[in-house]
Amino acid sequence: xxxxxxxxxxxxxxxxxxxxxxxxxxxxxxxxxxxxxxxxxxxxxxxxxxxxxxxxxxxxxxxxxxxxxxxxxxxxxxxxxxxxxxxxxxxxxxxxxxxxxxxxxxxxxxxxxxxxxxxxxxxxxxxxxxxxxxxxxxxxxxxxxxxxxxxxxxxxxxxxxxxxxxxxxxxxxxxxxxxxxxxxxxxxxxxxxxxxxxxxxxxxxxxxxxxxxxxxxxxxxxxxxxxxxxxxxxxxxxxxxxxxxxxxxxxxxxxxxxxxxxxxxxxxxxxxxxxxxxxxxxxxxxxxxxxxxxxxxx
Amino acid sequence: xxxxxxxxxxxxxxxxxxxxxxxxxxxxxxxxxxxxxxxxxxxxxxxxxxxxxxxxxxxxxxxxxxxxxxxxxxxxxxxxxxxxxxxxxxxxxxxxxxxxxxxxxxxxxxxxxxxxxxxxxxxxxxxxxxxxxxxxxxxxxxxxxxxxxxxxxxxxxxxxxxxxxxxxxxxxxxxxxxxxxxxxxxxxxxxxxxxxxxxxxxxxxxxxxxxxxxx
Numbered sequence: 162x163x164x165x166x167x168x169x170x171x172x173x174x175x176x177x178x179x180x181x182x183x184x185x186x187x188x189x190x191x192x193x194x195x196x197x198x199x200x201x202x203x204x205x206x207x208x209x210x211x212x213x214x215x216x217x218x219x220x221x222x223x224x225x226x227x228x229x230x231x232x233x234x235x236x237x238x239x240x241x242x243x244x245x246x247x248x249x250x251x252x253x254x255x256x257x258x259x260x261x262x263x264x265x266x267x268x269x270x271x272x273x274x275x276x277x278x279x280x281x282x283x284x285x286x287x288x289x290x291x292x293x294x295x296x297x298x299x300x301x302x303x304x305x306x307x308x309x310x311x312x313x314x315x316x317x318x319x320x321x322x323x324x325x326x327x328x329x330x331x332x333x334x335x336x337x338x339x340x341x342x343x344x345x346x347x348x349x350x351x352x353x354x355x356x357x358x359x360x361x362x363x364x365x366x367x368x369x370x371x372x373x374x375x376x377x378x379x380x381x382x383x384x385x386x387x388x389x390x391x392x393x394x395x396x397x398x399x400x401x402x403x404x405x406x407x408x409x410x411x412x413x414x415x416x417x418x419x420x421x422x423x424x425x426x427x428x429x430x431x432x433x434x435x436x437x438x439x440x441x442x443x444x445x446x447x448x449x450x451x452x453x454x455x456x457x458x459x
Numbered sequence: 460x461x462x463x464x465x466x467x468x469x470x471x472x473x474x475x476x477x478x479x480x481x482x483x484x485x486x487x488x489x490x491x492x493x494x495x496x497x498x499x500x501x502x503x504x505x506x507x508x509x510x511x512x513x514x515x516x517x518x519x520x521x522x523x524x525x526x527x528x529x530x531x532x533x534x535x536x537x538x539x540x541x542x543x544x545x546x547x548x549x550x551x552x553x554x555x556x557x558x559x560x561x562x563x564x565x566x567x568x569x570x571x572x573x574x575x576x577x578x579x580x581x582x583x584x585x586x587x588x589x590x591x592x593x594x595x596x597x598x599x600x601x602x603x604x605x606x607x608x609x610x611x612x613x614x615x616x617x618x619x620x621x622x623x624x625x626x627x628x629x630x631x632x633x634x635x636x637x638x639x640x641x642x643x644x645x646x647x648x649x650x651x652x653x654x655x656x657x658x659x660x661x662x663x664x665x666x667x668x669x670x671x672x673x674x
Contacts, residue, residue, distance in 0.1 A: 220600055247462075275466055289522050394513065
């Protein structure tokens with residue numbers, strides 16, 4: 162089953178929205194071909210079953226309403242927690258569908274991980290960070306079923322992002338590329354290949370990032386994320402700390418040349434690093450990504 | 460059930476370096492409290508010994524401290540050396556996070572005020588500063604169309620001096636003038652301004668001077 166991109170349009174180079182960006186976007190909108198947004202940061206989620214559950218944050222949504230008519234938007238979700246055992250939130254999915262109708266997002270993506278945990282009292286709590294799922298057959302079946310549910314609900318390509326992980330889960334039934342290939346091959350989701358996640362995992366777990374991406378079915382890669390990172394307590398982390406390292410650019414060039422269905426390259430940084438980048442720094446990162454995009458996809 | 464229990468255990472380890480240390484010292488009793496398959500027990504026993512489990516613990520803390528540090532920098536400043544203790548107590552008594560900035564910081568504000576009320580936290584500045592920053596945060600997220608864009612916060616120390624000292628990251632003197640002050644935070648013009656309200660203390664019309672422009 163390969164259904165992830167037949168009708169989707171190539172966009173080019175985009176940026177992941179964060180609260181430091183409104184001024185940049187008001188003055189440099191021509192620097193991006195699309196904007197990726199995390200819908201969960203535009204509302205307060207008052208919890209499953211709560212009346213008026215998704216309370217929108219007025220000031221944030223006003224900016225999105227300004228942005229939407231001017232530039233294509235795509236979704237990079239945080240709240241689905243598609244890897245959570247015994248928890249798949251249909252109210253949240255319905256909220257994404259409502260927002261899709263409202264903003265006509267070009268595609269949706271989510272993280273291949275879990276953060277929400279079903280609690281014994283019927284509620285839930287949050288792990289406080291995205292944690293990896295085991296690459297086992299039963300987990301593949303669980304996530305595959307959910308991917309199909311998302312695709313039935315939202316009429317747009319749905320992508321899952323390869324995870325960054327620190328303590329590795331041993332004795333898994335599949336490698337990460339095998340797991341990702343089966344998800345896209347059998348369940349029709351695209352892959353959001355986060356190159357900085359690959360770079361971070363390669364450093365911390367000692368594998369060859371080029372071999373990792375070459376083991377993937379790169380025809381399923383519809384979006385690429387690029388970012389920077391830094392060391393925290395002696396470990397390289399995916400902190401989105403400003404400009405991309407050189408090895409991320411090399412890997413981006415390598416993958417972009419082979420990912421024939423690629424729709425866009427998204428630069429992401431954490432808002433707290435805006436003073437390091439400034440508008441000029443953001444423009445430089447976007448221009449470098451555009452050079453690579455145009456070399457292979459113009 | 461087993462995958463769910465595995466995820467609960469993994470999240471417990473990420474949230475608690477103490478639990479990791481206990482499992483490294485002797486995994487059997489720690490893991491016995493979770494209903495796990497033998498493969499999951501072996502996986503978790505290996506993961507807690509992985510040096511990168513410490514990174515999970517650090518990231519858990521970074522993710523939880525970020526909204527507090529971003530929106531309550533002056534509260535962090537007035538807590539000073541007490542900050543670490545208060546955060547650890549908050550995290551150990553409020554495991555339920557959802558990583559949403561507003562609810563997480565609301566919980567922290569309620570926690571701090573309760574700690575002051577019960578006398579477990581003795582800090583003469585924290586209550587007014589946490590109220591002030593909570594009001595400013597509300598205004599940052601408010602809609603210009605449907606929400607009130609003005610807030611009033613009561614201070615018991617001279618707010619102009621207190622806020623300016625904090626803005627300069629200066630030490631707070633023990634003899635800061637005390638009184639009853641009402642501070643108005645006003646976001647109606649698109650930017651937040653801060654001024655003293657008319658009070659019964661003869662300060663009518665007086666503004667807070669250098670702290671007029673909050674951001």
